[in-house]
Amino acid sequence: MAIIVQKYGGTSVGDAERIRRVAARVVETYQTGNQVAVIVSAMGGETDGLVALARELGGAEPLAREYDVLLSTGEQKTIALLAMAIDQLGVPARSFTGIQAGIRTDGDHQRARILEIDSGRIQGVLDAGIVAVIAGFQGHDDDGNITTLGRGGSDTTAVAVAAAIGADVCEIYTDVDGIFTTDPRVVPNARKLERISYDEMIELASLGARVLQTRSARFAMRYKVPLHVRSSFHSETGTWVVSEEEVMERLVVSGVTYNRDEAKIRVPGVKDHPGVAARVFTPLSEAGIVVDMIIQNVSHDGTTDLTFSVAREGYERAMAIAQSAADEIGAAPVEGDTDIAKVSIVGLGMKDHAGVAAKMFQVLADEGINIQLISTSEIKVSVVIAERYTELAVRALHAAFVDDGAAEPTPEV
Amino acid sequence: MAIIVQKYGGTSVGDAERIRRVAARVVETYQTGNQVAVIVSAMGGETDGLVALARELGGAEPLAREYDVLLSTGEQKTIALLAMAIDQLGVPARSFTGIQAGIRTDGDHQRARILEIDSGRIQGVLDAGIVAVIAGFQGHDDDGNITTLGRGGSDTTAVAVAAAIGADVCEIYTDVDGIFTTDPRVVPNARKLERISYDEMIELASLGARVLQTRSARFAMRYKVPLHVRSSFHSETGTWVVSEEEVMERLVVSGVTYNRDEAKIRVPGVKDHPGVAARVFTPLSEAGIVVDMIIQNVSHDGTTDLTFSVAREGYERAMAIAQSAADEIGAAPVEGDTDIAKVSIVGLGMKDHAGVAAKMFQVLADEGINIQLISTSEIKVSVVIAERYTELAVRALHAAFVDDGAAEPTPEV
Numbered sequence: 001m002a003i004i005v006q007k008y009g010g011t012s013v014g015d016a017e018r019i020r021r022v023a024a025r026v027v028e029t030y031q032t033g034n035q036v037a038v039i040v041s042a043m044g045g046e047t048d049g050l051v052a053l054a055r056e057l058g059g060a061e062p063l064a065r066e067y068d069v070l071l072s073t074g075e076q077k078t079i080a081l082l083a084m085a086i087d088q089l090g091v092p093a094r095s096f097t098g099i100q101a102g103i104r105t106d107g108d109h110q111r112a113r114i115l116e117i118d119s120g121r122i123q124g125v126l127d128a129g130i131v132a133v134i135a136g137f138q139g140h141d142d143d144g145n146i147t148t149l150g151r152g153g154s155d156t157t158a159v160a161v162a163a164a165i166g167a168d169v170c171e172i173y174t175d176v177d178g179i180f181t182t183d184p185r186v187v188p189n190a191r192k193l194e195r196i197s198y199d200e201m202i203e204l205a206s207l208g209a210r211v212l213q214t215r216s217a218r219f220a221m222r223y224k225v226p227l228h229v230r231s232s233f234h235s236e237t238g239t240w241v242v243s244e245e246e247v248m249e250r251l252v253v254s255g256v257t258y259n260r261d262e263a264k265i266r267v268p269g270v271k272d273h274p275g276v277a278a279r280v281f282t283p284l285s286e287a288g289i290v291v292d293m294i295i296q297n298v299s300h301d302g303t304t305d306l307t308f309s310v311a312r313e314g315y316e317r318a319m320a321i322a323q324s325a326a327d328e329i330g331a332a333p334v335e336g337d338t339d340i341a342k343v344s345i346v347g348l349g350m351k352d353h354a355g356v357a358a359k360m361f362q363v364l365a366d367e368g369i370n371i372q373l374i375s376t377s378e379i380k381v382s383v384v385i386a387e388r389y390t391e392l393a394v395r396a397l398h399a400a401f402v403d404d405g406a407a408e409p410t411p412e413v
Numbered sequence: 414m415a416i417i418v419q420k421y422g423g424t425s426v427g428d429a430e431r432i433r434r435v436a437a438r439v440v441e442t443y444q445t446g447n448q449v450a451v452i453v454s455a456m457g458g459e460t461d462g463l464v465a466l467a468r469e470l471g472g473a474e475p476l477a478r479e480y481d482v483l484l485s486t487g488e489q490k491t492i493a494l495l496a497m498a499i500d501q502l503g504v505p506a507r508s509f510t511g512i513q514a515g516i517r518t519d520g521d522h523q524r525a526r527i528l529e530i531d532s533g534r535i536q537g538v539l540d541a542g543i544v545a546v547i548a549g550f551q552g553h554d555d556d557g558n559i560t561t562l563g564r565g566g567s568d569t570t571a572v573a574v575a576a577a578i579g580a581d582v583c584e585i586y587t588d589v590d591g592i593f594t595t596d597p598r599v600v601p602n603a604r605k606l607e608r609i610s611y612d613e614m615i616e617l618a619s620l621g622a623r624v625l626q627t628r629s630a631r632f633a634m635r636y637k638v639p640l641h642v643r644s645s646f647h648s649e650t651g652t653w654v655v656s657e658e659e660v661m662e663r664l665v666v667s668g669v670t671y672n673r674d675e676a677k678i679r680v681p682g683v684k685d686h687p688g689v690a691a692r693v694f695t696p697l698s699e700a701g702i703v704v705d706m707i708i709q710n711v712s713h714d715g716t717t718d719l720t721f722s723v724a725r726e727g728y729e730r731a732m733a734i735a736q737s738a739a740d741e742i743g744a745a746p747v748e749g750d751t752d753i754a755k756v757s758i759v760g761l762g763m764k765d766h767a768g769v770a771a772k773m774f775q776v777l778a779d780e781g782i783n784i785q786l787i788s789t790s791e792i793k794v795s796v797v798i799a800e801r802y803t804e805l806a807v808r809a810l811h812a813a814f815v816d817d818g819a820a821e822p823t824p825e826v
Contacts, residue, residue, distance in 0.1 A: 016469045050490070056429045058497030066500075069508050070493035073486040077463070080483035084471030087479075095482050099512065100557055121557075144513055144534075 002168040007039040007158035012232045014044035023085035037132040039158040042074025064109035068148045075135035083133045093131040098138030105139035105147045112147035117164035152213025163223035171228045178238030181402045182256040197244045203380045207344040208259035252349035253401035259342045263315040267306040269332035272299040280325045293375040341390040344382040357381045363400045415581040420452040420571035425645045427457035436498035450545040452571040455487025477522035481561045488548035496546045506544040511551030518552035518560045525560035530577035565626025576636035584641045591651030595669040600811045610657045616793045620757040621672035665762035666814035672755045676728040680719040682745035685712040693738045706788040754803040757795040770794045776813045
């Protein structure tokens, strides 16, 4: 007998018919002799409706505490309905809100962090042969206030519950077949990965792959919860996300990702002496703007250029802050560019292979693509390029690094 | 400074605009220097949508526990939205679900009874100058399960909270102006009562007046919570429901009510010896069917007729049970009649006036209305008549007992 955690997102429980299908899948898993805990999101569209009501009655910044009280009703609806549907198939089920599931978080509304799960009640229900149906995305703080976890929160709930009850696997059901070597809409021969390490998953998620959020992948790594990302439409194996030693095939590059949601800001004519960079980046950080990549040119005539990238969402604010910093330090007017994309390659095997970055730059050069910014880690290389080259770059990198027989540099060199 | 509890039903919070209006009213009460706790229902229509989903996924009898988890999301939405709207008007507000408000009930889902309110958190919030916005209709049992109180549950929550925090008044906002001497749709010169006793309110509610449920009126009486039933559309005084000694004007008849939701069953040819009635009524009671009025004719040739009334809802089941009991005791085939109505007069002053029932019978006789069943208590007389005479009977009784100058019997005698 295994302990299995299953997580179904908003699309999978979008209407009564889909909830019935999820129920059938849960029952199938249960009837093959497993203990099953299910984590669900709000029905697709439900959250949007609640957010609209909150804006209408709560203005631009509705009370954070009440926003969570409101939003948490979404998953509460789903757990009750799914428990009913499972019961209709003859299998006992019981629902748990965040509070009932003992999901203790900090008090940071809308982006609360799980501190601990008091899983006694869930465990008791599972031991009694009952399916536990748990609301994702929500918890409670020490004062009994309802909190929500923010984006991708249901994945985090699933991983945290899996860790707390010592599950054998945490299955993340989604509308794709698993984790792919790249976006199949861009590269038709992208292939599904059998296994991938937590580290790679975290990089892929943070670099633009949308299947799983970085935070839940980190959580899974920390608690060594094996994840199985798979399709809710059929029962074929998806992609297992496991620890490094369980990954058989250490690919040099397991994935090519892209992200169009960034923008680039350049501060030219910055006097090249200590403390200048801090005067630009400190006010940005104080404003809550996360700077992704930074380069500083070689000094020329005692001045240099500072270039960095930020999320496109905060671009206008970042420009204003950078401009006022530039004025203060006597730099030239700042220049912004939103027509950029970040393209990255990720792979555990990079650790053992030298020259991966160099090969990447060559592949892009061969396509006539100019590289604007570069950032690397032990298992990834990211570059910022002009947005219009995104697909071209992804296809070229996938052909060069991932496709079978593509271990050699492309012949056009 | 007074402590004021206000309760708004589903119609009053039916959409964003109405929630804003309720918020304005709450803020007005708060700003005149009062502590305010508000109890709200689900937005009008919300509950119907949830019930439909439950039927779709949970079948004819959805899991009782999960049904409550589902339905309780309705009020949870309203409390969050109302708290936001109050905040937008510059007054601090905090929402409470049933669990957060400490509303402890028994575990009888869908018709739970409030056992106790641990009002410490509500009290703390009120003392801090914050408006408490509390979900009506819901509570939690000792195992932390969500429970709902059943019909009229939000009124009960309001009265219970008022009792727990020692409120000076519990205001029940509704779409009518108060409690009327009878249904104004039937008798245009029905008048609004200034004050009425708990006992009268309980009788009126149980006999068909729809403004307040019997259960909340009983609760108010037990804990001596003054109720003020008033309109949510204007700020004029409605009807105060208070203890008997606070009612100045002891009317012989303060209200005339009618109820078309009953049916009559007659078991003829019952042998007149001890224990026979029990063999009819025990199986009915075991089936959860509440019998309202019972008459047994004078015995004739050793047999008698048993006639009783039940809610029309359970009529078919009651007929089947009565028939099988009749077969067992060798009675004749049972006869049913759903075309009946119960018409009642209620008034504290009856205690001091003899002949009220006799006068009622005479008034009905004068209109040619035959009386089928009779039941009386210290402060009410009810009769069952053919349904088609309902309005005629109500008008005649209102004219004879309630209208000014109608203290004398009608002249047509």
